[in-house]
Every structure is written in C-alpha cells, then in structure tokens.
Amino acid sequence: MLRPRGFHPFLARSLRRPCPGRTSAGLQSPLLRDVDACSQVSEWSLGIAAPTETRAHTEVEASSSDPPTYCNLSLSDLQIHRGAAPAQLPDLVGLPFGTHFTDHMLEVEWTAERGWGAPRIVPFHNLSVHPAAHALHYAVEIFEGMKAYHTQSGGAQLFRPVDNMIRMNLSAQRLCLPTFDPVEMAMLLQKFVEVELAWVPPHIGHSLYVRPTLISMQDRIALSATEKALFYAIASPVGPYFPTGLKAIRLLATTKYTRAPHGGTGDAKCGGNYGGTIRPEWEARQAGCAQNLWLLGDDEAAVVTEAGTMNFFMLWRESETAPLELVTPPLDGTILPGITRDTVLQLAPLVWPGLRVVQRQFTIADLCEAANAGRIVEAFGTGTACILCPIEAIRYHGQDYKIPTRPAEQARQTVQAGKLTQALTSAILDIQHGRRQPPAGLTHWTVPVTHDEGQGL
Ligand SMILES: *Cc1c(COP(=O)(O)O)cnc(C)c1O
Numbered sequence: 001m002l003r004p005r006g007f008h009p010f011l012a013r014s015l016r017r018p019c020p021g022r023t024s025a026g027l028q029s030p031l032l033r034d035v036d037a038c039s040q041v042s043e044w045s046l047g048i049a050a051p052t053e054t055r056a057h058t059e060v061e062a063s064s065s066d067p068p069t070y071c072n073l074s075l076s077d078l079q080i081h082r083g084a085a086p087a088q089l090p091d092l093v094g095l096p097f098g099t100h101f102t103d104h105m106l107e108v109e110w111t112a113e114r115g116w117g118a119p120r121i122v123p124f125h126n127l128s129v130h131p132a133a134h135a136l137h138y139a140v141e142i143f144e145g146m147k148a149y150h151t152q153s154g155g156a157q158l159f160r161p162v163d164n165m166i167r168m169n170l171s172a173q174r175l176c177l178p179t180f181d182p183v184e185m186a187m188l189l190q191k192f193v194e195v196e197l198a199w200v201p202p203h204i205g206h207s208l209y210v211r212p213t214l215i216s217m218q219d220r221i222a223l224s225a226t227e228k229a230l231f232y233a234i235a236s237p238v239g240p241y242f243p244t245g246l247k248a249i250r251l252l253a254t255t256k257y258t259r260a261p262h263g264g265t266g267d268a269k270c271g272g273n274y275g276g277t278i279r280p281e282w283e284a285r286q287a288g289c290a291q292n293l294w295l296l297g298d299d300e301a302a303v304v305t306e307a308g309t310m311n312f313f314m315l316w317r318e319s320e321t322a323p324l325e326l327v328t329p330p331l332d333g334t335i336l337p338g339i340t341r342d343t344v345l346q347l348a349p350l351v352w353p354g355l356r357v358v359q360r361q362f363t364i365a366d367l368c369e370a371a372n373a374g375r376i377v378e379a380f381g382t383g384t385a386c387i388l389c390p391i392e393a394i395r396y397h398g399q400d401y402k403i404p405t406r407p408a409e410q411a412r413q414t415v416q417a418g419k420l421t422q423a424l425t426s427a428i429l430d431i432q433h434g435r436r437q438p439p440a441g442l443t444h445w446t447v448p449v450t451h452d453e454g455q456g457l
Contacts, residue, residue: 083123205240310381378418
C-alpha cells in the first residue's frame with residue numbers, strides 16, 4: 001500500500017481511509033497504485049564504488065489522535081467555467097519566476113457547517129477578502145509548491161502531487177485549518193493542470209509551477225480556530241533554476257536569527273514562517289552569501305537545520321575513520337519535510353549503490369571542523385524550485401569554510417557541483433520529465449496529465 005517514507009505515519013492512514021458515503025467508481029485514482037519493495041538497484045547504478053553499510057532512519061512518532069478529516073471534497077462535484085481563450089500564449093521561455101499566471105485557477109470554499117463546497121476551475125481573478133480575515137492578520141495561511149513537467153508524449157506529469165497534498169494536510173492540522181482527502185485534492189489539481197496543459201513549457205528543466213494555497217477567511221478580530229476558509233491553486237510557467245548549469249552558492253550561518261524553534265511551525269509550510277526570514281536573507285546578501293544556513297541553539301552547540309527555503313544535505317565522513325555518508329537533519333519538528341528531501345533519501349542508495357544515507361543531527365562546530373579537515377565531499381540544498389542546489393562554502397563568524405565543487409566544462413555548460421549532486425539532479429529530472437520510470441514500487445511518484453478535450457465534466 002502507498003506509504004510515503006520518511007513522513008508522519010498519519011499520512012499513510014489518511015491515504016488508505018475511504019471517505020464515508022462516497023463511491024469513487026469511474027474516478028479511481030491513477031495516483032494510487034500498489035507499492036512493492038524497491039529493488040531496481042542495478043538499473044540506477046552509476047557504478048560509483050561505495051561502502052556497504054545499511055541505511056538508518058529516524059522517524060517522528062505518530063501522535064495519538066488523528067485530526068478531524070472533512071471527507072466531502074470530491075472531484076465528481078467539480079465545475080469548470082472557462083474564460084474566453086487568450087489570443088496567444090506568451091513566450092514561455094525566459095519569463096521571470098512566478099510573474100505570469102495561467103488563465104484559470106482552482107477554488108474550493110470550506111465552512112465548518114457544510115465542509116467543502118463544490119470545487120471550481122474558473123478564470124484567474126482577484127480574491128474578495130474581508131479586511132479582518134485571519135489570513136491577513138494572523139498569517140493563518142498555508143501553501144504548497146509543486147510542478148508539472150512536459151513529457152515526450154506531448155502531455156505532462158505532476159511529480160509526487162499526493163505527497164504535497166498529504167503535507168498540506170499536516171500543515172492544515174497545525175494551524176486548525178480544514179483537512180481534506182489528499183488523493184481527491186491531487187486529482188483536482190491534475191484536472192486543473194489538464195485545463196492549463198498548453199502552459200506547460202515543452203523544454204527539459206522548464207515546468208508549470210503550481211501553488212496550492214489555503215487561507216483562513218475567518219472575519220472577526222478575535223483569535224480562534226477557523227470556521228471559514230478558501231483553498232485555491234494558481235499556476236505559473238517557470239524556467240530552470242540554473243539556466244546555464246548547476247552553480248554553487250555560499251551560505252551565511254548565523255545564530256542571530258532562528259527560522260523555527262522546537263514546538264514551533266517549522267514542519268508546516270505556513271506563510272508565517274517566511275516573512276521573518278526576508279531581513280536575515282537581506283543581511284546574508286550584504287555578507288556576499290545567497291541565503292542563510294539556519295542554526296538552532298547557541299554558539300558551537302547549535303545544530304544545522306535548513307538552508308534558506310531548502311533542506312540541507314552533506315556527503316561527508318563524520319570522523320577520520322568513519323565511512324562516507326549522506327547526512328541530513330532528522331524530521332524533529334523544526335525541519336520542513338521536503339518532497340525533494342525524501343526523493344533524495346530514496347534515490348541516493350540507488351544512484352550510488354551501498355551509499356550510507358542517514359538522518360542525524362550535527363552541529364555547526366561539527367561542520368566547520370569537518371570542512372577544515374577536508375572530510376566534507378559535497379553539500380547541497382534541496383527543494384522543488386531548484387531540485388538540488390550545490391553549496392561551495394559556509395560563512396560562519398566571518399570565516400569561509402570551503403566545500404569542494406568540481407568545476408567542469410560539460411556540453412558548453414559550466415557545471416559547479418560534485419558527482420553525487422550531479423547524478424541525483426539528472427536522475428530526478430529524468431523521472432520528472434518521464435524520460436525514466438520512477439524506481440520500482442514508487443510509480444505513484446509521477447501522475448500523468450493528458451490532453452483536455454475541452455468538454456468540461
Ligand atoms: C518548501 C520548503 C522546502 C522544500 O520542500 P520541497 O517539497 O522539496 O519543495 C524546504 N524547506 C523549507 C523551509 C520549505 O519551505
């Protein structure tokens with residue numbers, strides 16, 4: 001059964017639980033396919049020699065009670081209202097990130113009395129929001145970032161959309177926003193992308209970025225749980241994050257600011273986590289760095305958590321005698337459970353057979369010491385926008401700790417990234433564009449979007 005790894009066990013249960021009173025005959029999800037063991041190591045292998053330790057996982061325990069689930073969201077209630085077709089699509093290449101939006105949007109209203117209303121795909125429009133809405137005053141807002149990629153068949157495919165909707169449910173739970181059936185919502189997004197298929201750029205590395213959003217429409221000043229909310233999704237064609245090949249960045253490590261404390265909302269993708277990071281990022285840029293390396297704790301004992309809005313990975317030896325391992329901090333509540341993070345955790349041992357992959361805490365002192373001793377082989381951030389972003393240095397207390405990248409001329413592109421970073425990037429890109437099947441047992445990672453007949457439902 002479908003069981004995303006490295007995520008909260010609630011996810012698996014919510015996927016399996018059928019919604020009472022709903023038959024999904026004829027709407028059977030193409031997303032849900034049985035999952036068997038992952039075994040295609042040889043097909044994935046790049047032939048890099050590696051030590052043979054088994055991988056270790058730490059998982060966050062399930063909480064004892066499930067959140068309330070509102071099961072009445074249904075694809076069968078979808079209404080499609082098309083706007084007048086645009087005279088001509090803009091040139092989809094070279095648009096600045098997230099500035100041009102497609103012609104339509106998906107909307108679903110929710111109230112505590114009636115649950116989810118009928119989903120609608122309607123022409124793109126501004127929202128009418130009450131000036132007291134909790135989304136505006138108290139940042140009761142969550143969002144997701146996912147992409148649809150062009151495939152050789154002329155259609156497109158979404159990458160791990162159910163996982164995004166599962167994560168959105170967890171964020172919703174944290175902010176007392178309504179939850180929904182993640183498969184049903186993923187199918188609605190699939191239909192939305194189908195309507196906007198012409199906007200999926202037909203180039204490798206380009207994609208249609210989809211931004212599902214859920215805002216509290218609670219329209220009184222008193223702080224309380226949400227009784228009125230709006231889910232919507234908008235979409236924007238985007239180019240590759242690195243148009244001229246992977247380019248390494250430098251990070252500013254600081255304990256001056258905290259991205260997410262223990263018991264906070266670090267594991268929820270909520271708007272409230274991001275406004276406060278704009279100033280630290282501006283300061284990082286003043287110091288000649290692209291983003292912050294977020295630390296949690298005091299001085300040298302501070303643990304490394306995330307890199308900007310990316311999860312952080314290192315290929316290193318923990319000590320002179322330790323084996324090489326790929327390490328990332330565990331999901332302890334301060335870390336956003338990235339879909340790309342999980343993808344890397346699952347693909348790394350296939351791309352590099354036998355590679356030890358661990359989720360473990362490490363401090364900034366560990367990192368600096370390892371960099372000085374030459375024990376860090378590669379470091380990168382992961383996220384939907386960039387996939388993998390190589391890291392060439394960490395600046396801490398005014399000193400640069402260098403991490404190797406391998407500048408190399410490849411097909412007229414300057415690639416500035418280590419071997420594993422490059423291999424994972426191209427493996428993921430190949431899966432996203434359908435040039436390669438997901439590993440055995442993980443076929444639900446890609447969800448096809450085929451040509452819309454223009455009929456509506
Ligand atoms: C969105 C996000 C990520 C990356 O998540 P993906 O699902 O891989 O796109 C990592 N860290 C933070 C803080 C984020 O907001």
